Structure formats: structure tokens, C-alpha cells
Amino acid sequence: MAEKTKGDRMIPPENWWRASQGYASEILTLLADAPDRDVLYWRGETFSGGDLVRSVTEVFLALRERGVGKGDVVAVLVASNSPEMPIVRYAVNLLGGAVCYLRTTNPGTISAVLPVEHQIQMLQETEAVTVYADAEGAERAAELAERTGIPVTRLHHVGRKETALSDADDVPEPAAWDSGALAVINFTSGSTGRPKGIRLSGRAWEATMRAWIDIGREHGCASILLSTPLSHSVGALADAVFALGGTIHLQESFDVEKFVDAVSAETEISWSFMATSHVFQFVDHLLEQGIRDPEGVAAAGLSGLKTIAYGGSPAAPARIAQAFDLLGPVLSQGYGTSESGHITNLTHMDHGDPKLAGTVGRPFPGAEIMVCDADSGVRLAAGEIGEVRARSAQMMDGYNRLPELTAQVLRDGWYITGDIGYIDERGYLTLLGRVADVIKVGGVKVHPIVLEAEILAHPGVRHAAVYGVRDEDGSEHVHAAMECDPGAVVDVEEIRAGIAESLSPIHVPEKMHVLDALPMNSNGKPDKVLLRLTESPS
Incomplete structure (x- = not known):
């Protein structure tokens, strides 16, 4: 031929x-059917x-x-x-x-x-x-x-x-x-x-692509701006955009000013995927520009954005509420892992319900979740706290050349996430942290993510990390570190008093450090290993 x-x-x-x-x-086949249609933009080409x-x-x-x-x-x-x-x-x-x-x-x-x-x-x-x-x-x-x-x-x-x-x-x-x-x-x-x-x-990759296609159709999204790596799950999202007949605008990394410039210049862009921290950078940038509500967002030429999907790390409920008030119902939070694919989704409208702001939503289309006792594997009832397990067609086959580790996390068709949480009567999942991160103080289990949410709810706190530090006797102590907004005056004792009242005195961190910048690991999350090492006894 x-x-x-x-x-x-x-x-x-x-x-x-x-x-x-x-x-x-x-x-x-879809690309060949429209060979002259521009479908991708990168580096000005x-x-x-x-x-x-x-x-x-x-x-x-x-x-x-x-x-x-x-x-x-x-x-x-x-x-x-x-x-x-x-x-x-x-x-x-x-x-x-x-x-x-x-x-x-x-x-x-x-x-x-x-x-x-x-x-x-x-x-x-x-x-x-x-x-x-x-x-x-x-x-x-x-x-x-x-x-x-x-x-x-x-x-x-x-x-x-x-x-x-x-x-x-x-x-x-x-x-x-x-x-x-x-x-x-x-x-x-x-x-x-x-x-x-x-x-x-191939089945797992296609399942992820099909799920994104369904989301795009549901919200009328086609053309997308992507700045997170195509080497990971967002690559299947790019495939979905091609399948939907849309166009892809690629940026090499997230830069809030370049993001705003691109969206305001290209009215066709209706979709984006971000890390959680990128959403907050976007919100902070708009607020710095004097934009305070959806009308201001529209006036800035950004109203074409119908969906901002985000994930990767927990989102402070107060910050998400702030983003919802500013951007309107465009946020879609995803909880998942590289091993499991998408597990749950907090939808556009869910973001407007304060009662749901602390959850990660209900099962993603095609996914199943359950909470089990971490030791026995027995399935727990609604409201009971245990280890989160998930299964779907998006799941991995296993770790490469690591059969023992694969056997630890894949059991009876379920992926063992290592996350702790509970499912409420409506099917919404709330995460409480990692099994490995639980701090035991005097026999009481302290879940860092719960404490972090309390700290992040305080005005002026930008990032927070709660972690356990063992003393020479092997006893664990609750410590915390936080990064605050520039110029913000944060009363540490007021935060401690609030934790004691809302949770219990045993949850109050023994030490709370206010840092100029919270150290982050390679996954863009607070580096608790480094924070813990700086305080552990030599």
C-alpha cells in the first residue's frame, strides 16, 4: 500500500x-480520520x-x-x-x-x-x-x-x-x-x-482510559491542559481525550502563571488534571490577583474550565471549600494509587457539601471498596475503622520481580492499600492515614491525618505534617510541623487548645514547629521521614 x-x-x-x-x-483510526485537524500542542508547536x-x-x-x-x-x-x-x-x-x-x-x-x-x-x-x-x-x-x-x-x-x-x-x-x-x-x-x-x-490501561472517557462525556469535556507526567496514569487520560475527539495542550511542569495564560488564551480548554498542591497554587494566584468569586474567574477568561481533576495527597477541607467558593462546581477529587488505579471520586457537587469535604468520595465507576480489620481481614460495617481494600479492572498484575511484596498487597482479587479509613452509611470513604503512620500513645491510636485536618483548619496554616517520634525507651510521642502563609500570625497554643477540645488531650502534639517551608519528598508530600530523623535521639 x-x-x-x-x-x-x-x-x-x-x-x-x-x-x-x-x-x-x-x-x-480516529486521528487518521481527521489528518489535518490539530490535536496536540507542545513547546509552541x-x-x-x-x-x-x-x-x-x-x-x-x-x-x-x-x-x-x-x-x-x-x-x-x-x-x-x-x-x-x-x-x-x-x-x-x-x-x-x-x-x-x-x-x-x-x-x-x-x-x-x-x-x-x-x-x-x-x-x-x-x-x-x-x-x-x-x-x-x-x-x-x-x-x-x-x-x-x-x-x-x-x-x-x-x-x-x-x-x-x-x-x-x-x-x-x-x-x-x-x-x-x-x-x-x-x-x-x-x-x-x-x-x-x-x-x-493492556486491560488495566484500557479500563483507566474508558473511565476517563465516561467522565469527559458526563461533564462535556474534551480538550485538556496537562502538566503532570504522561508516564503515569495521566497518560491514559490523554488517550481518552484523543478518543473523545479533543485536543491536548502539554506543559512540561506545572507553572501557575503559564497555566492561567494558556487557559485564558485557548477557550477550547475545558479540562485539566493537577496535583492537590497545584490546585491551591492556582487558588492563591487568583486571590493575589484580586479574584474572589466565579464571576471574577469568568472575567479573567477562565470560565471555560469545566473540570479540574486532582489528587495525589490529602486536601484540607477548609482549602477545598475556599476553592469551591472561588471556582464553582468544577473540582473532581480522585483517590487512588499507581497499583490500584482510581478507587474513589469526590464529584463536582460533592465539593459544595461541607459534610463531605473531609471524605474522598464514593467508589469510582467500576471500582469496589471495603474496609477490613487489618489483622484478620474480616470486612467491617459502616462507620468502623480499618484498612481500605479496593478492586477494579484498573489494578496492576503485580510488582515487577517482587513476588513476595505482590503477595502482601494482592489478596483474593483485592488490593491492600495500607490506608486506614471508614465508609459511612452513604458509601463515602474517609481516610485517617496510613497503617504505618499510626502513632500509639499510651495504648491509644492517633491518626496523623485527623490531627493535620485540625491544624489546617486554622487560618494562616498552609501545610501541616503530624508524625511520631520514639524516645530512647521506645515510647512514641506526637510531634507536628507546619508552614504558614507569609505574614500570617499563627498562635500555636490556640491550635493546641483546639485539638484538646475537639479530640482529646492525648492528641495534642508535644512539640509543634513553625517552619519557613515544610520539607517535601519526591512525591510532593510532607517528608515525615526527614522530619522524624531531625528529632529522633542520636
Whole structure:
């Protein structure tokens, strides 16, 4: 089948991907049906559906020539949120292989490139057959190749309109889509900082994409602005936008001023996904600009935003109420993990109910949740506190090359989250913290997240962390640290008195530190390990 021309754009042999019959085939068909429509924006460049289809074809051919086939893993090392992230994934999945991304293990924000030793570990544990690199990743990819012997695959100008297709008249037939086969290995740093691979089948990836499609249709959203990494679950959200016929605006990291400029300039943007901290940065920025209500938001050209999905860390109820008053019913909070996918959702209208502000919502479409006794595994009744478990089609198959750890968290088809909480009579889940973070004081269990909510409810407190510190005798003590708004005067004793009254004297932190900035870990959450270390006895 010879290459065809439409307008001034070259498109590959028609529908060569159809035999795959997977999600990538579906997306490419939709993109090819409108080859001249602009579907993606990145670094000031515009990419049409034809551009992306042609690029997937080029990468498919290059990787096939490299020998990539069914069951192989391709490591990807490209610029932050580059269009090549989905392009390479589509091509590899069409070859019957899987991808892993080497740049970052943080799903909430894009940090500096991972240390080379971590990347070598990831390559070895996935048994990757090649590293796909762009110009920005070429130097590191060459170093990885020298140290591991894994070859580098690199194409020039992928995604650009001037890219020429291979001289081949025919594109080989893709592998038949196997939804049960490995499609993506997501790496997360966890609490140890050591990358841990999460194996996601094609079925799990497609389930996440379909869930996002349903949400987009429900709220009339199509075009999206994304600044969190496409290497993680937001990659399936990008796929959903293509499937909905929308456009994707990519930013390399979250910058509140760039975000506001883009949304106000592009009236088509109706959707975004943020880390929880990004929502608060957005709200603070608007307030600094004198914007106090939805009318002011509309006047600033931001009324096109219909949905701001967010997650990654607990949200202070007072701050969420502030965001709701300012932005209106556009917020959608998601609770989930890289291992489980989406677990619950606090909807747009739920955010307007103060009684629900402390919850993380009800089960996400297609997900089931239950709360069990952490020791016996017995399911608990509504209102009883225990360990949260979840199951859905989005769940991982297991950790890569960690069978013992997999057996600990996957039991009888359920994922053991390690979170503590309870489900009320209406089915809303409230989280109380991590099993590992519970502080036992005089035989009483103190849940840090409950204390943190009390501290965050105090005017002027921006961030808070509650953690346990053991003394030389092994007894635990409740400590807290907080970061306040610039110029705010916060009365620590007033906060302590409020905790004693609303909870109990035993919940009152023995020490409360007011810091200029609360240290954050690689996942963008308060670094309790570091805080604890600075106070533990030497």
C-alpha cells in the first residue's frame, strides 16, 4: 500500500494498524480520520492527527527493525511530556511489547531526571531490549548503553510535519492485541526512594482510559491542559481525550502563571488534571490577583474550565471549600494509587457539601471498596475503622520481580492499600492515614491525618505534617510541623487548645514547629521521614 497525500501532509499506508484491534488501533483510526485537524500542542508547536499517525508508523518501523516484538520491553527517555511519550507507547503496544519510562518515578510532578543508577536498575529489572531516546535524552542514553550494553534507538524530528516516512511501500501487520499481556511498567519511588515497577496489562490501561472517557462525556469535556507526567496514569487520560475527539495542550511542569495564560488564551480548554498542591497554587494566584468569586474567574477568561481533576495527597477541607467558593462546581477529587488505579471520586457537587469535604468520595465507576480489620481481614460495617481494600479492572498484575511484596498487597482479587479509613452509611470513604503512620500513645491510636485536618483548619496554616517520634525507651510521642502563609500570625497554643477540645488531650502534639517551608519528598508530600530523623535521639 503506497503512501497517500492529503493536502500538503503525507499520511502512512491506510489503516495498517487495524489488525491490532486494541486501544492504540482505535486512537490511530480516529486521528487518521481527521489528518489535518490539530490535536496536540507542545513547546509552541502544533501537531495534527496525520502528524501523530505518521510518527507512530515511523517509530513502529524503527523498533521493528531493531528487533522489538511480542513481550519485549522498550525503555523511553525523552523530554518532559513530549508527544513522543504516547507515540512510542502506541508503537510498542502495536508490536506486542510494553514500555517503561526512565525520566521520573513521580506521578504528581515532573522532577529532574532520575539518577543514572536508578535508571540502570530499571533497565535491568525490566530486561529492556532498547532505550528509545530523543535529543534531550541522547547523552544519558549513551551512558546507559555503555554501562548496560542495551542499544539506543533514536529518530530525528519525530512528530514534526517535515518527517518523511520510510521508503517501504508496506507496513508489516501489527501484533494482535492481547489485553492480558503487559503493556506498561510504571515505576514509583514509594517510601524508600528505590524505584519499584508496577506491571499494568493492556486491560488495566484500557479500563483507566474508558473511565476517563465516561467522565469527559458526563461533564462535556474534551480538550485538556496537562502538566503532570504522561508516564503515569495521566497518560491514559490523554488517550481518552484523543478518543473523545479533543485536543491536548502539554506543559512540561506545572507553572501557575503559564497555566492561567494558556487557559485564558485557548477557550477550547475545558479540562485539566493537577496535583492537590497545584490546585491551591492556582487558588492563591487568583486571590493575589484580586479574584474572589466565579464571576471574577469568568472575567479573567477562565470560565471555560469545566473540570479540574486532582489528587495525589490529602486536601484540607477548609482549602477545598475556599476553592469551591472561588471556582464553582468544577473540582473532581480522585483517590487512588499507581497499583490500584482510581478507587474513589469526590464529584463536582460533592465539593459544595461541607459534610463531605473531609471524605474522598464514593467508589469510582467500576471500582469496589471495603474496609477490613487489618489483622484478620474480616470486612467491617459502616462507620468502623480499618484498612481500605479496593478492586477494579484498573489494578496492576503485580510488582515487577517482587513476588513476595505482590503477595502482601494482592489478596483474593483485592488490593491492600495500607490506608486506614471508614465508609459511612452513604458509601463515602474517609481516610485517617496510613497503617504505618499510626502513632500509639499510651495504648491509644492517633491518626496523623485527623490531627493535620485540625491544624489546617486554622487560618494562616498552609501545610501541616503530624508524625511520631520514639524516645530512647521506645515510647512514641506526637510531634507536628507546619508552614504558614507569609505574614500570617499563627498562635500555636490556640491550635493546641483546639485539638484538646475537639479530640482529646492525648492528641495534642508535644512539640509543634513553625517552619519557613515544610520539607517535601519526591512525591510532593510532607517528608515525615526527614522530619522524624531531625528529632529522633542520636
